[in-house]
Amino acid sequence: MRCVSSQTVAQSFAWLLTDDGQAVLSRAVEASAEPGYDELALQGELRRGTRPERVALAITQAELRRRATGKFGELAARMYFTPDGLEQATRLSVSTHRASRLQAAVTQSVVDLGCGIGGDLVAFARAGITTAGVDLDPLRVAMARANLAALELGGAVQEADATAVDSSPFDVAFADPARRSGAGRSFRVEDWTPPWSFVESLLRRDACVKVAPGIPHAIVPAGVEAEWVSDHGEVKEAALWSGRLATDARRATVIGDGGLATLTDADDPGTEIVGVGTLGGFLYEPDGAVIRAGLVTAVAAGVQGRLLDSKIAYVTSDEAYRSPFARSYRVLEEVPYREKQLRAALRARGIGTLTIKKRGVDGSPEQLRKRLDLHGEDEATLVLTRARGRGIALLVKPF
Structure with missing residues (x-):
């Protein structure tokens, strides 16, 4: 099977942002929402004037936008995704809570070291924080830029190795290490990308690192706050807060129909x-x-x-x-x-x-x-x- 590089896919994605690409995407979105939707019939219709790989890209985006509604609500209809990028992206309610914490800490600027398709960038920018992101994948970089633009939000995104970026000019550094190995999803910190050693170095400054909910309490560095977040009863993630952002040792935050509530070790008599x-x-x-x-x-x-x-x-x-x-x-x-x-x-x-x-x-x-x-x-x-x-x-x- 021929291997298609991420750069090649990124070039196809660039076409999707043109007027022609937007027209094809709009038709794919419209058709996929119709009763009795027939994907094969839609492919035949769109291929009469568009190359097959571009048709496939537009139809995939239409499907991903539909699936993304659960995470991003009404914003999903204007955003762009890859299957993996959508799976790994933070739910909007959770990223909004994180951005609110940064806002409350009077954060002026944040750099997202491994921004993916830009889900957290969107939340940071919506909170009025000057936002920058980097990622090694050119397609995800292009999508993160497009998502900020589509939502009329400011922010800069560039292709770079997160571990080589100087984060010191920013008030806060944020990272969401990939938790996968060659065998699939991994719960071992040794398999993270960037590695745990990078996370530990980042936590020596004002930073926030998104981690798996199963992170052992014992590996959380001294002076770092560990926060577990659930959304409507489902635990979504944990986050490590360091420097001036750490206000307690342990925190549980629950998001529900009634809003947000938080509990910390200061509330715990033992x-x-x-x-x-x-x-x-x-x-x-x-x-x-x-x-x-x-x-x-x-x-x-x-x-x-x-x-x-x-x-x-x-x-x-x-x-x-x-x-x-x-x-x-x-x-x-x-x-x-x-x-x-x-x-x-x-x-x-x-x-x-x-x-x-x-x-x-x-x-x-x-x-x-x-x-x-x-x-x-x-x-x-x-x-x-x-x-x-x-x-x-x-x-x-x-x-």
Whole structure:
């Protein structure tokens, strides 16, 4: 198979930005949104006046824009992507939060060392920060420039090796190392590009580095803040903040329909104060960002509660609270934990539709649901977990 260089693809992308290219792209976007869309028919239509590789590029962009709506909202309709670039790009809500932190720290300028298709550049520029980006891939550089231009935002982007760039003229350096090896996505810092050694050197100045949510707490350098961010209950990333940008050791930030909320180690009294206690009338399931940040006991303190078990991220309380940092449930009753007795108890209550949540116990909820073989008319939520080392099963109701 013939290898097509990134430079060649970048040249084809340049055509897409011309009037002819924009007309073809516009038609591809329009057609792909029509009921009964037929890609082969669209290819035949567009190829009557355009080279096949350019048609393929336009149709791919139309599809990527549709997929990008989940990350970039209405901005996606004017932006440009590669499949990998879209996958690796930060969700707009998360990058906007990051840009807001820089804005609050009175950041005048930021350099993005490995900017990709420019998702973070867009957020920085929208926050009014003077923005520059570099990347080794000429296509991504071209797309980052085009994305800034399409959204009428300022900023400079050039092709360069991030590790060779002098970032000192900028207030803040930002980096998002690629976390892939030859075998695919990697969770080992040794496989990052740029490498962990570069990240450590960057964190000696005012900087922010986007990292995987699974980063071990132990490798975070002293004096660097680690922030875990979730968006609508899904943990999206962690970020390391250094220099004057570091305000706490650990932080959990949750983004939801109600806005943004943040919790830090300053809010955490620790297990010794919160303690492990008996089941109360309410159960709280901490957000994934809270769990990653090790701030479950901070949630317990916030609901005047306690842990069910010292090793499991469930909190119980005698009081009802709504917390942005946890899902809240009213405990209806404790039911038998052993499967045979559990089946009988659920059938006796007429339960046919069962949502199963579990932490700290073995087994698959899907397989258990099949084995229970329920046929009632009522619905229920079942929590399987451990309390003080023993297995328990709870029927709960979200509130």
